[in-house]
Amino acid sequence: MTLKAEHEMHGRRRSRNVGVGVLLVAFVVLVLALTFAKVTSGDFEVPRAETLR
Amino acid sequence: MTDISSQQQPFEAEASFGDYFALMKPRVMQLVVFTALVGMLAAPVGVNPVIGFASILFIAIGAGASGALNMWWDADIDQVMTRTAKRPIPAGKVAPGEALSIGVALSGLSVMMLALSANFLAAGLLAFTIFFYAVVYSMWLKRATPQNIVIGGAAGAFPPVIGWVVATGSMSVEAWLMFALIFMWTPPHFWALALFMKSDYDDAGVPMLTVTHGRKSTRKHILAYTVLLVVLAVGTAFTAIGGVIYLTTAVILNALFLKGAYAIWRRNEAQAEADSYAVEKSFFKLSLLYLFLHFGAIMAEALLRNSGLGGW
Numbered sequence: 001m002t003l004k005a006e007h008e009m010h011g012r013r014r015s016r017n018v019g020v021g022v023l024l025v026a027f028v029v030l031v032l033a034l035t036f037a038k039v040t041s042g043d044f045e046v047p048r049a050e051t052l053r
Numbered sequence: 054m055t056d057i058s059s060q061q062q063p064f065e066a067e068a069s070f071g072d073y074f075a076l077m078k079p080r081v082m083q084l085v086v087f088t089a090l091v092g093m094l095a096a097p098v099g100v101n102p103v104i105g106f107a108s109i110l111f112i113a114i115g116a117g118a119s120g121a122l123n124m125w126w127d128a129d130i131d132q133v134m135t136r137t138a139k140r141p142i143p144a145g146k147v148a149p150g151e152a153l154s155i156g157v158a159l160s161g162l163s164v165m166m167l168a169l170s171a172n173f174l175a176a177g178l179l180a181f182t183i184f185f186y187a188v189v190y191s192m193w194l195k196r197a198t199p200q201n202i203v204i205g206g207a208a209g210a211f212p213p214v215i216g217w218v219v220a221t222g223s224m225s226v227e228a229w230l231m232f233a234l235i236f237m238w239t240p241p242h243f244w245a246l247a248l249f250m251k252s253d254y255d256d257a258g259v260p261m262l263t264v265t266h267g268r269k270s271t272r273k274h275i276l277a278y279t280v281l282l283v284v285l286a287v288g289t290a291f292t293a294i295g296g297v298i299y300l301t302t303a304v305i306l307n308a309l310f311l312k313g314a315y316a317i318w319r320r321n322e323a324q325a326e327a328d329s330y331a332v333e334k335s336f337f338k339l340s341l342l343y344l345f346l347h348f349g350a351i352m353a354e355a356l357l358r359n360s361g362l363g364g365w
Contacts, residue, residue: 019070037103
């Protein structure tokens with residue numbers, strides 16, 4: 001026999017997990033969008049190879 | 054044995070996502086987002102929309118982080134005051150240690166990300182704002198001096214300056230005028246609240262002006278600060294961020310605000326208690342509208358200026 005009764009605590013835990021998951025995905029998308037905005041702006045320069053050594 | 058004790062932890066320890074969000078003082082964050090956005094739009098330099106959006110978001114997260122640190126530090130007095138007793142920590146929904154961890158982690162994240170998305174000056178100002186609110190105001194001034202609200206108001210006044218710096222990379226008189234507007238507005242706003250939240254601050258032992266200098270003195274202070282605010286708010290109309298719309302808004306609102314402050318000054322406690330602090334409550338509500346409409350007018354001027362209208 002399986003226990004199906006769900007305590008209110010499980011609901012709170014689920015909301016927390018879903019919330020954190022959504023935030024992480026949103027953060028990744030935001031960093032990607034920021035990177036795109038930065039590299040496509042007029043004053044962006046790709047570092048030259050010798051400056052990276 | 055240890056297993057038994059660990060199983061007996063109360064369910065209240067399981068916070069929901071909303072409880073963590075409440076730690077960040079969402080209503081304060083709304084004001085921060087709005088004023089920072091106005092500061093950014095009022096600046097004479099345009100910002101890439103993605104960079105602007107991200108920067109405002111990180112400023113808001115920084116403000117939320119300082120709110121969480123404030124709730125962690127003030128949990129003991131929040132429990133005593135009616136207005137704050139339902140906050141996540143005194144309500145037993147979030148553990149104090151969790152609030153501290155969230156506050157510290159989000160502070161670091163927001164400052165670092167603002168430095169990457171905008172510039173180091175904006176990030177430095179955000180870091181200073183968090184430090185000022187969490188340490189200077191919450192840990193030091195709030196319980197030490199009746200000037201807590203006056204000096205602590207600076208923390209809430211920084212967002213438009215940060216918004217301006219995000220756009221321009223530097224500071225200017227106009228940015229500090231927006232700072233001064235919020236800085237001078239904060240004391241009358243909170244002292245009106247302290248007048249009608251009658252015993253809250255007394256019970257918590259917070260040395261608000263109402264507790265240390267009495268209510269009559271607080272009424273005088275509200276009028277004095279309002280007079281100074283009126284001069285500043287109307288004077289701002291004649292600077293680069295002002296214009297006809299702002300001047301009209303400022304004249305109407307400041308006349309109403311001054312009328313309210315004068316009415317508060319003329320009343321005594323018996324009169325206030327007779328009508329359940331109706332004048333003080335309406336002044337407090339007006340103060341919220343006052344700040345929103347002043348910054349709304351600055352934003353309207355900025356948007357019109359970009360279309361070749363607005364300003365002088």
